[in-house]
Amino acid sequence: MSAQQPDDVYTHGHHESVVRAHASRTAENSAAFVIPHLTPGVSVLDVGCGPGSITCDFAEMVAPGRVAGLDRSPDIIGQAAALAAERGVDNVDFATGNVYDLGFPDESFDVVHAHQVLQHLTDPVAALREMRRVAKAGGIVAVRDADFHGMSWYPAIPELDDWMDLYQRIARRNGAEPDAGRRLVSWAQAAGFTDVAPSSSNWLYATGQQRRWQARVWGERVLHSSFADQALEYGFASEADLARISAGWHRWGSTEDGWFLIPNGEVIARA
Numbered sequence: 001m002s003a004q005q006p007d008d009v010y011t012h013g014h015h016e017s018v019v020r021a022h023a024s025r026t027a028e029n030s031a032a033f034v035i036p037h038l039t040p041g042v043s044v045l046d047v048g049c050g051p052g053s054i055t056c057d058f059a060e061m062v063a064p065g066r067v068a069g070l071d072r073s074p075d076i077i078g079q080a081a082a083l084a085a086e087r088g089v090d091n092v093d094f095a096t097g098n099v100y101d102l103g104f105p106d107e108s109f110d111v112v113h114a115h116q117v118l119q120h121l122t123d124p125v126a127a128l129r130e131m132r133r134v135a136k137a138g139g140i141v142a143v144r145d146a147d148f149h150g151m152s153w154y155p156a157i158p159e160l161d162d163w164m165d166l167y168q169r170i171a172r173r174n175g176a177e178p179d180a181g182r183r184l185v186s187w188a189q190a191a192g193f194t195d196v197a198p199s200s201s202n203w204l205y206a207t208g209q210q211r212r213w214q215a216r217v218w219g220e221r222v223l224h225s226s227f228a229d230q231a232l233e234y235g236f237a238s239e240a241d242l243a244r245i246s247a248g249w250h251r252w253g254s255t256e257d258g259w260f261l262i263p264n265g266e267v268i269a270r271a
Contacts, residue, residue: 008122008175025050027057030115033199033266034058034142037111041065045109045134047099047127048072048117052080052092058113059084059092068109070097099127107136107271118187119145119171119180128191128269135271141193142268144201147181150263155255159248163222166237166245170230181265188269195270203262214260215253222246 027035031054038044038061046055049069059067069092071077080094097103099117112131118124131141148167153160171178181200188196205214221227222245231237237245252258 008120025054025115027054027061029203030054031058031113031142031144032201033144033268034111034113035061037140037142037268038062042110043108044068044111044113045102045104045131046070047097047102047112047114047131049080049094050115051076052083052094054113054115055080055092055094056084056087056089058111059089060087063091065091065110067092068104069094070099070102072096072098100130102130102134104134106133107139108134110136110139112139112141114141114143116145118143118184119178120174120176122175124177124180124183124187125190128187128193132191132193132269132271137271139271140268141188141271142266143184143188144264144266145180145184146178147263147265148178150179150181152259152261153252154257154259155252157248157252159245160252162241163218163245163248166231166241167227169236170227170234173234173236174230181263184265184267188267191269193269193271197268197270199266199268201264201266203264205260205262206258208256211253211255211258211260215249219246219249219253222249 038058040062042062042065044058044062044067046058046067046069049055049071052069055067055069069080074096077094077096084092112135118127121127135141168178177183185196185198205211222242228242231242
């Protein structure tokens, strides 16, 4: 995700650890609530498509329907286009774009999708209005966002409490809403939708492989991504603080009984 207006600051950035995590997302593990709406011939816009893994899945499901993927970062769009070529997906087009000004005529798409996008925006309601504009009459806008304060983990690791506090402070300093999942219904209603179907699904990291993967991803992000740069720039943490939090992530990842649950809010809003 990173289709934003210029004033929006993307808390995660595009460090390799972030992009690697985003590239692991599939339609099945991250957009299952949308799949029933993806039939052959349907047109789809994927806003904030990132490296394109979900977008390419969508394209395969709706072929010969056309899919467009937008992201603010030209580098990430290049990676998405390369993935489509590698997978032989020829009914998808990737381009840079802005969620507040999508650049398509009214009623262009049957499905407009955004995954983990609204939580990073300073005006998610305006983004939803713009997504509604390009959705066909009777089409849908489908959004999914995590809820950071809804996350839970075991065992108790003080450094993960510090990580959560730091993440909340950075995201809110950026004018964003890290607890977006619980607000999706409210935002959709504020954007003018009257037919809103809510749901929720989780990401769970509770096997040895999953724990190690999640710990490695966040252990790196805490030290090297835009998250780290912003923590230091805003004066919210020192390098020693970040090193301690990263070590806490790795300590959690080495447990034999660790659990990390990420709840996601979802809505299907009918245009």
